[in-house]
Amino acid sequence: MNETRHDWTKEEILAIYDKPLMELLYDAATIHRKHHDPNTVQVSTLLSIKTGGCPEDCGYCPQAARYQTNIEGNDLMSVSQVKAQALRAKASGSSRVCMGAAWRNVKDGPEFDQVLEMVRTINKLDMEVCCTLGMLTENQAKRLAEAGLYAYNHNLDTSEDYYKDVISTRAFEDRLQTIDNVRKSNVTVCSGGIIGMGERLGDRAGMLVALASLNPQPESVPINALVAVEGTPMADMEPISIWEMVRMVATTRIVMPETQVRLSAGRTEMSREGQAMCFFAGANSIFAGDKLLTTPNPDVNEDMAMFKQLGLNPQKPFIKVSQPKTVEAGDSQLQPLGEKPKWTRPGHIIERNEAVKDRAKVTE
Ligand code: SAM
Ligand code: DTB
Ligand code: SF4
Secondary structure, three states: OOOOOOOOHHHHHHHHHHOOOHHHHHHHHHHHHHHHOOEEEEEEEEEEEEOOOEEEOOOOOOOEOOOOOOOOOOOOOOOOHHHHHHHHHHHOOEEEEEEEOOOOEOOOOHHHHHHHHHHHHHOOOOOOEEOOOOEEHHHHHHHHHHHHOOEEEEEEEEEHHHHHOOOOOOHHHHHHHHHHHHHOOOEEEEEOOOEOOOHHHHHHHHHHHHHHHHOOOOOOEEEEEOOOOOOOOOOOOOOOOOOHHHHHHHHHHHHHHOOOOEOOOOOEEEEEEEHHHHHHOOOOEEEEEOEEEEEEEEOOHHHHHHHHHOOOOOOOOEEEEOHHHHHHHOOOHHHOOOOOOOOOOOOOEEEEHHHHHHHHHHOO
């Protein structure tokens, strides 16, 4: 039976979030095991290719030009800088590079052409490429797809109700429009949010309603804990507790069984035990590298030591089957390419939109 539902109500989601913890953990872990290998965690490396000076007013963000934060702004990185960083990430066990730019939206022109070249370059390294560049048109999404983009990150961040309290320079509806543009391009969708911004539990549930009602649901959902940065309007927010993070991860797993749930910002404040509980509750991806975009993240050696202790394995990247030289086994299973790009992990053939369904099989 297909467990994926798109009609969750806020009340149903709140009832899950509020379950006795042991029941919540058991339910989430049971669903997790049906759809994913519980010992495999995808590792993604963030790269801030253009830092600071953003015209938007997102209340959580140290990169908004209007807040006096202590970050070092940078122009767009060069393709060779990006390639060097991607190679370093690959050597440390990462299968995906996520390039972030402090832009409100993508503008056609030389800078976008440079980003397209970055996408092509990382793609040739047999790594999954993700971008998060702000709002996109359908045509820009298609151009990114042609360059080999695997995923586009565009977070809903919070519920539709709370959104206007966090950001005034764009609307929740704008976010949904970009996600729709990405979907039409056949790039996979990465969309999640932040907890700890002063939202109510109902807003956390509301955000999950919005994400789960997308059809198809996002292939990955980052759950960030607010990093309260001095100079932003949210500098004095109380940190969330590990129990809130575990409950949010578990609830996300239950309402989006097939998605990759990514433990994102906030891991520096979490113990190894806390993170282990999140993996048990269904988190199966992390951002690795000693920096997120502008704020600290655990050291990659520390993360690899945690993986070893917990018996977790980093997931292999999806690669396009048009690069068969990198397929180690099962070449005879190669199928003719249809109109949509097909992606595989070594030894397996997967049509990209089928990727999540087949992921558990792939990692066996
Ligand atoms: N400018 C693009 C956009 O807003 O979509 C891409 C970059 S933006 C920094 C990407 C995401 O980072 C945001 O949507 C938000 O979820 C997350 N983020 C930014 N600042 C954060 C913070 N202080 N704590 C946690 N997450 C944060
Ligand atoms: C996401 O959900 N979290 C990442 C990534 N997508 C782009 C960004 C976290 C940023 C945390 C604050 C900073 O380092 O600037
Ligand atoms: Fe700009 Fe993105 Fe930060 Fe908002 S979250 S201020 S859009 S970089």
